[in-house]
Amino acid sequence: MQVKWWQFFSAALLVLSAHVYAQETPVSIVSATSEAVRAELVKENGSNTDAVRAEVEKLVHPRFDFARMTALAVGKYWRTATPEQKAALSEEFRTLLTRTYYTTMLRYRNVKVNISPDTILENDGKQATVKTTVDMSAGQQPVKIDYVLYNTDIGWLVFNVVVEGASLVTVYRNQFADEVNKGGIAGLIQSLHNKNAQPAQQS
Numbered sequence: 001m002q003v004k005w006w007q008f009f010s011a012a013l014l015v016l017s018a019h020v021y022a023q024e025t026p027v028s029i030v031s032a033t034s035e036a037v038r039a040e041l042v043k044e045n046g047s048n049t050d051a052v053r054a055e056v057e058k059l060v061h062p063r064f065d066f067a068r069m070t071a072l073a074v075g076k077y078w079r080t081a082t083p084e085q086k087a088a089l090s091e092e093f094r095t096l097l098t099r100t101y102y103t104t105m106l107r108y109r110n111v112k113v114n115i116s117p118d119t120i121l122e123n124d125g126k127q128a129t130v131k132t133t134v135d136m137s138a139g140q141q142p143v144k145i146d147y148v149l150y151n152t153d154i155g156w157l158v159f160n161v162v163v164e165g166a167s168l169v170t171v172y173r174n175q176f177a178d179e180v181n182k183g184g185i186a187g188l189i190q191s192l193h194n195k196n197a198q199p200a201q202q203s
Contacts, residue, residue, distance in 0.1 A: 026128040026149045026156050029063070031115045041109040053102050065150065065157040066094040072159065073172040074188070077180045085185050092192035093172075099196060111135060126151045129162075 036059050044052045070090040071078045081089065112135040120129040127150050134143045148160040161168045179188040
């Protein structure tokens with residue numbers, strides 16, 4: 001059975017949460033904080049979805065550098081965007097990612113995540129890749145998910161997720177390039193806004 005990219009990304013985001021502590025290592029961030037999101041998800045009972053979603057977003061947002069992710073996803077077109085457009089793009093992209101993953105991540109709250117203790121360091125130790133394997137439900141193959149983090153002034157932040165060799169940033173870069181070619185930066189912002197205005201996808 002073919003599973004959509006954003007469903008894998010949902011499983012990826014599931015293991016990241018809590019607050020950023022400067023002394024944490026990339027591996028400890030991934031391994032020690034996985035239960036924070038799970039603890040919120042088990043509270044979801046169908047009548048408190050909005051409240052649970054809000055709490056999960058509070059946990060997830062500090063873990064990601066959405067501005068960096070947006071700049072990489074927009075690619076060369078980022079340089080031509082105005083400051084106002086960059087702010088709008090970052091906000092819409094953050095909303096898109098958090099909304100699409102939440103609609104499906106509940107189904108993954110009981111998955112088992114195996115985290116490699118060995119971190120791959122690059123860029124003079126400023127960039128780290130943490131490799132994980134997510135055991136999916138019966139009948140599905142385990143999914144390999146790599147988290148790419150950068151050591152910022154406030155600690156390690158995720159700026160890319162690679163699922164089975166497919167980079168989140170690259171996937172969206174291709175989509176965004178098509179939108180920019182059709183309607184420019186303004187068209188991309190409007191496209192993202194329209195997607196975010198639609199009811200959350202349930203399947």
